[in-house]
Amino acid sequence: MRTLRWRGATARTTDPVLVGLVAAVVYALHGHDGPLGxxxxxxxxxxxxxxxxxxxxxGIFNSVGPLADAVPGLAIRVGGLVGADPVVAARTLFLVLSACCCALVSVLARDVLASRAAGFLAPAVFLTFPEFLDLASNGPREKTVMVLFLLGALILAGRRHWVLAGVSTALATLTWQPVLAVAVAGAAVLVAALPERRLRAAAGFVAGGLLTLGATVAAYAASGDLRTAVGGFVLVNLEDKQQPSVFSAPAATWRLLERGYGASIWLVLLGLVAVVVLAVRVRSARLLALAAATLAGTAWTASAINGAPDLFELLPLGAVGVAGAGLAATRHLPVRAGRVLLVGATAAAVLAAGVTSVTTRSDLLDQERADVAAVLAAGPADASVLSIDAPEVLALAGRRNPTGLQLFDPAMEHYLDTHRPGGMAGYAREVERLHPTFIVVGRHYERAWPLALLERDYREVGRGTAWTWYLARSAGPAALAACITANRRAMGG
Incomplete structure (x- = not known):
């Protein structure tokens, strides 16, 4: 396989930095005013x-890892010191993290394919994936952080830094649990490929992971919230028996992926196949590890996929695979022609990503902000707000929900019925006792439990971009009329 060789140690540092800077520019062109769903x-x-x-x-009972809240929390805390809006602060950090993902894709491709050209082509391909691009500037989304730590785990394991690889694997898992299988599959192959000291390597990897997990458990135990954390991190997910999959709904899954990735979904699939094919042909330890990670990730994603971001754990692997296929395609070409082809492909991918970034900008966040601010300003001065599947409203308002419960999908409701005193019926009675001034309900929420309360004690105000406002009848007709007018004006009539 003909490659463009490294020219000294300087390029090993400067190339990923350059990739990260270019990615940051491309992502920044997308703006940060997309809707907060x-x-x-x-x-x-x-x-x-x-x-x-x-x-x-x-703060909010969820079913992903604790770092999903902790990382944006760090951004919001730091942003607050300089007066930055929470959404802007979180999105700024996630843009930086997304650019770092591109830089690490460059490092991974370089390590696995032993090619400087691959170190540019793979992240350029990665830039073209629209769903990742959109969430890079319009997040935050937990899977962006997961990709960062997954890439770190694969790179560190490939370089035999076993303890650090275990730490990075644990951090990825503490962000989004299913990624554990991907990182462990890759690390297991690399450990098995060692000529000696396999047990020591495996022990280092496991120790790094367990130390990180142990520190997290200890922190929750110290705060008295360990039981709640175990419920969100483990038990809710065990209750979820209705995960959609490629096998149960192939047509719907394909439409979901096409909406998220457009034509680039074919690049992802090509890259995943290419990783496995190259691993069989070349049989290097790093390629075999990447193939194992690809197969593990593909198996999980095919069996449980709820949205386009669920593919994120496979995107960097697919990008490296496309780069490997590109290198293989130039193997029989003259050196100069091969270089021109690879440089042209890299430039075309970056240009395509830039065009996508600019042409898919959105400013819907402005309207969402206007609606939330206008309705709450029109309501009673001491109004309380309770969210049912609409946490974005409270996030934009800077308000705190009266309870830690906001999300009520079937798995969550089953968990609450099983583990919470009184179950969902008890929670409905609690909401009735709280009698919040506003109840805001996610537009696509269709569960039956709040209907009786809303019909008896509340009046519909109107709809935001993805939610519906309800105002307590006790607020009076004048407040209702003012809120309806405010909502209509904010939403353009």
Whole structure:
């Protein structure tokens, strides 16, 4: 396989830095005013609570890892010191983290394919994946952080830094649990490929992971919130028996992926196949490890996929695979022609990503902000707000939900029925006792439990971009009329 060789140690540092800078520019062109949907609102709201000292799972009970709230919480806390808006602060950090992901894709491709050209082509391909690009500037989303730590784990394991690889694997898992299988599969192959001291390497990897997990458990135990954390991190996910998959809904899954990735989904699939094919042909330890990680990730994603971001754990592997296929395609070409082809492909991918970034900008966040501010300003001065599947409203308002419960999908409701005194019926009675001034409900929420309360004690105000406002009848007709008018004006009539 003909490659463009490294020219000294300087390029090993400067190339990933250059890649990261270019990626940051491409992502910045997308702007940071895209809509704050339900899933993104979860992590802004959770981050706001962490910034106020409330641990993940306590501020908002969720089913992903604690770092999903902790990382945006760090951004919001630091941003607050300089007066930055929480959404802007979180999105700025996640843009930087996304650019770092591109830089690490460059390092991984260089390590696995032993090629400087691959170190540029792979991240350029990675830039073209629209779903990752959108969330790079319009996040925050937990899977962006997961990709960063997964890449770190694969790179560190490939370089035989076993303890650090274990730490990075644990951090990725503490962000999004399913990635554990991907990182462990890759590390296991690299350990097995060692000529000696396999047990020592495996022990270092496991020790790094367990130390990180142990520190997290100890922190929750010290705060008295360990039971809540175990419920969110483990038990809710064990209750989820209805995960959609490629096998149960192939057509719907394909439409979901096409909406998220467009034509680039074919690049992802090509790259994943290429990784396995190259591993079989070349049989280097790093390629075999990447193939094992690819197969593990593909198996999980095919069996449980809820949205386009669920593919994130496979995107860097697919990008490296495309770069490997590109190198293989130039193997029989003259050196100069091969270089021109690879440089041209890299430039074309970056240009395509830049065009996508500019042409898919959105300013819907402005309207969301206007609606939340206008309705709350029109309501009673001491109004309280309770969210049912609409955490983005409280995130934009800077308000705290009266309870830590906001998300009520079937798995969450089953968990609450099983583990919470009184179950969902008890929670419905609690909401009735709290009698918040506003109840805001996610637009696509269709569970039956709040309907009786809303019909009896509340009046519909109107709809935001992805939620519906309800005002307590006790607020009076004048307040209702003012809120309806405010909502209509904010939403353009």
């Amino acid at each position: 339900r899933d993104l609102g979860v992590f802004v709201y959770g981050g706001e609570q962490v910034a106020r000292g409330v641990p993940p799972y306590v």
